[in-house]
Amino acid sequence: MAEHSGEFRGYLAGVGESVQVIIHVEDRRICSVRYEPQAKAGEGDSRIWILPAVWDIQTNGRWGISFSDSNLTVQQVIQIVRAQPSLGTTRILPTLITASRESFLHGVRTIAEACDSDPMVNSMVAGIHLEGPAISDVDGYRGAHPAEHVRDWKFSDFRELQEASGNRIKLVTLAPERPGSEEFIRSVTSEGVVVSIGHTNASDLQIQNAVVAGARLSTHLGNGIAMQLPRHPNQIWIQAAEDRLCASLICDGHHLSNDVIKVLARAKGPERLILVSDHSPLAGMPVGLYGEWAVDPAGKIVVSGTPYLAGSNQNLTDGLSKLMDATGWDFEAVSATVTSNPGRLLGMPLPFLNIGDFWEASIWSVNEVHGSRSIKVLETWIQGEMFEVG
Numbered sequence: 001m002a003e004h005s006g007e008f009r010g011y012l013a014g015v016g017e018s019v020q021v022i023i024h025v026e027d028r029r030i031c032s033v034r035y036e037p038q039a040k041a042g043e044g045d046s047r048i049w050i051l052p053a054v055w056d057i058q059t060n061g062r063w064g065i066s067f068s069d070s071n072l073t074v075q076q077v078i079q080i081v082r083a084q085p086s087l088g089t090t091r092i093l094p095t096l097i098t099a100s101r102e103s104f105l106h107g108v109r110t111i112a113e114a115c116d117s118d119p120m121v122n123s124m125v126a127g128i129h130l131e132g133p134a135i136s137d138v139d140g141y142r143g144a145h146p147a148e149h150v151r152d153w154k155f156s157d158f159r160e161l162q163e164a165s166g167n168r169i170k171l172v173t174l175a176p177e178r179p180g181s182e183e184f185i186r187s188v189t190s191e192g193v194v195v196s197i198g199h200t201n202a203s204d205l206q207i208q209n210a211v212v213a214g215a216r217l218s219t220h221l222g223n224g225i226a227m228q229l230p231r232h233p234n235q236i237w238i239q240a241a242e243d244r245l246c247a248s249l250i251c252d253g254h255h256l257s258n259d260v261i262k263v264l265a266r267a268k269g270p271e272r273l274i275l276v277s278d279h280s281p282l283a284g285m286p287v288g289l290y291g292e293w294a295v296d297p298a299g300k301i302v303v304s305g306t307p308y309l310a311g312s313n314q315n316l317t318d319g320l321s322k323l324m325d326a327t328g329w330d331f332e333a334v335s336a337t338v339t340s341n342p343g344r345l346l347g348m349p350l351p352f353l354n355i356g357d358f359w360e361a362s363i364w365s366v367n368e369v370h371g372s373r374s375i376k377v378l379e380t381w382i383q384g385e386m387f388e389v390g
């Protein structure tokens with residue numbers, strides 16, 4: 001059993017300015033918070049950062065287990081969710097990709113059951129992300145989603161799923177060109193669900209109409225799209241230029257090149273960018289062939305025999321480092337993409353170091369020596385409980 005008391009010191013991420021804090025924790029709860037002036041020059045190369053909550057709003061599974069599996073078990077959900085703190089993540093949206101109505105129902109019910117049976121899992125699962133089923137059925141745009149289950153949304157189906165999930169569905173990714181999208185977006189956003197645009201072959205007008213109806217995010221912008229596009233207009237430019245849309249990006253070194261990351265990050269700015277792992281169900285698995293998918297020697301996860309990626313194998317720490325490389329932004333700026341930005345998008349602000357609250361934070365070290373950087377998770381605390389970092 002880990003110590004539940006102690007003193008924690010570091011720079012606070014997600015508040016928009018570098019500020020050092022000293023936090024005292026007793027019996028799992030915050031009992032004092034002291035803010036210190038900025039560190040003296042010269043101390044910037046090696047810093048301890050305190051991230052009040054680290055979000056991953058798109059993660060499909062791990063170790064060969066998919067949240068979309070029609071045989072998903074409660075134990076598997078608990079296992080994957082409880083593995084997140086060792087990656088530095090404290091809040092996740094388990095993500096179900098396009099599947100049959102029965103599979104969706106089974107998935108959200110199983111996740112709800114896992115939350116109901118384990119308070120720690122319940123505090124880490126901030127919601128469920130449904131990526132599909134109303135996405136483009138055109139190859140390329142569809143990505144690794146199974147064609148046979150792509151279909152339009154029926155609001156009654158959504159209601160059934162939302163009920164089965166215990167109102168946990170917080171994010172839905174859809175393609176606005178599907179019939180009935182605008183009405184669906186209006187209906188679910190009025191219930192507090194965030195709608196994201198993704199895996200889409202929509203026109204400029206269809207994207208604009210989706211935004212007017214309430215869509216607020218682009219899912220893994222630059223991916224889930226055909227290999228070849230008209231130079232302009234195309235869905236990437238249109239969404240990059242739309243200021244009402246935040247964008248999530250996958251920065252694993254395979255999904256997007258550094259120049260694309262730089263351009264999209266600058267188009268959105270540090271306040272509207274969200275880094276996601278998009279962990280594939282094969283994340284954490286050795287190189288090999290797994291049914292229709294494979295982990296290749298470069299660590300890339302692909303639909304076998306195609307150029308299409310099937311999620312990533314990277315952790316958010318690597319993603320943040322790659323985002324820093326591509327944009328030239330400092331850690332303070334990129335950390336917002338996993339702390340304050342996703343929290344704001346979902347209407348769930350960061351826990352804010354209130355006296356008496358459970359101690360929850362991810363503590364990371366960021367070292368930059370002679371141009372080489374390492375970002376490491378040191379400790380993760382949830383509900384005053386420390387998780388081992390492996």
Ligand SMILES: [Zn+2]
Nearest residue numbers: 131143220224
């Ligand atoms: Zn996707």
